[in-house]
Every structure is written in C-alpha cells, then in structure tokens.
Amino acid sequence: MYSAEQLQKSDPEAFNILSTYRLVYQHITEGNNYIHAEPVIQLDKDTGKVNLVRVSESNRSAIQPFIKQEDMHKWYDAWSKFKQFFNHPDNVFERQLDFNTMLVFDNWRMLHARTSFTGDRSICGCYISPDTWKAKARKFNVF
Numbered sequence: 001m002y003s004a005e006q007l008q009k010s011d012p013e014a015f016n017i018l019s020t021y022r023l024v025y026q027h028i029t030e031g032n033n034y035i036h037a038e039p040v041i042q043l044d045k046d047t048g049k050v051n052l053v054r055v056s057e058s059n060r061s062a063i064q065p066f067i068k069q070e071d072m073h074k075w076y077d078a079w080s081k082f083k084q085f086f087n088h089p090d091n092v093f094e095r096q097l098d099f100n101t102m103l104v105f106d107n108w109r110m111l112h113a114r115t116s117f118t119g120d121r122s123i124c125g126c127y128i129s130p131d132t133w134k135a136k137a138r139k140f141n142v143f
Contacts, residue, residue: 001109003085004041004050014078019043021075024061025054037066040079052108055086086111106130 008015019041027034042052067075085091094115097103105112107127114123137143 001050001053003082003091003111004053006085006091007041007082008050011078011081014081015041017074017078018082019050021071022066023054024064024066025056025059026061027059035061040082053111055111 004015004018007018019039022037022039024035024037038054040054041050042054043049044051064072108130
C-alpha cells in the first residue's frame with residue numbers, strides 16, 4: 001500500500017489510471033474457475049484512501065474488456081511507474097525465515113515475494129478472509 005501512496009504523490013495521473021481502470025483476473029484450479037474485475041489499486045469508498053492493491057500478474061486475464069485498446073498504453077505506462085516502487089531499497093524488507101517460523105501478513109495490504117533459494121524449501125500457506133480475521137481478533141481483544 002505504501003507503494004500506491006508513493007505513486008499517488010509522484011504521479012497522480014498514473015495513480016488515477018490504476019485506481020479506475022478495472023482489470024479482469026482469473027484463476028483456474030481443478031474444478032474451479034475464479035474470475036473477477038477490479039482496479040489494481042482499490043480505494044475505500046468512504047475515505048478515498050488506498051485499502052487494497054492487486055498485483056497478481058499471473059492471474060491477470062489476457063482479455064481486458066474494460067480498457068479500450070487506445071487506452072492500453074496509458075495503463076501499461078502507469079503500471080510501469082507503479083512497479084518501480086516495488087523493489088526500491090527503501091520499500092523492501094528481506095528476511096530468511098528459520099525452520100518452523102510462521103509469517104502472517106495481510107495479503108491485500110502488503111506486496112510480497114520470494115527470492116531465489118538454494119537447498120530444500122517447504123512452504124505451507126493458508127488464507128483467512130478479512131472478516132474472519134477481524135472477528136477472531138475482536139474475540140481475543142487484539143484490537
């Protein structure tokens with residue numbers, strides 16, 4: 001989300017494009033075909049602040065019916081400007097996890113990736129909806 005805020009300050013037009021133009025995302029697994037259309041940068045409807053960033057390039061559909069062909073170059077220019085913030089040294093936190101270490105983060109608020117690795121690696125992931133997480137946090141007085 002910090003990268004989106006940086007883009008908003010440095011190039012409001014690029015930010016507007018990425019928070020306005022809807023992209024189609026599609027993820028096909030055995031027996032399931034998930035599809036939805038949303039902007040890369042989603043703004044809170046009440047506050048106008050960034051509340052979600054979608055970067056998943058591997059799930060971006062090849063067909064984008066919500067962007068006119070003549071506007072596609074604008075979208076890619078904005079995307080290119082946005083991506084410059086992702087790997088800027090001031091925006092990167094790296095950590096090699098120890099065996100049996102758990103890492104928990106909000107998948108909608110934090111861009112994340114894995115770097116190259118030599119040796120054995122085992123990763124187990126799970127997803128918890130924001131509503132479920134907030135309900136449990138309230139139950140245990142986390143906030």
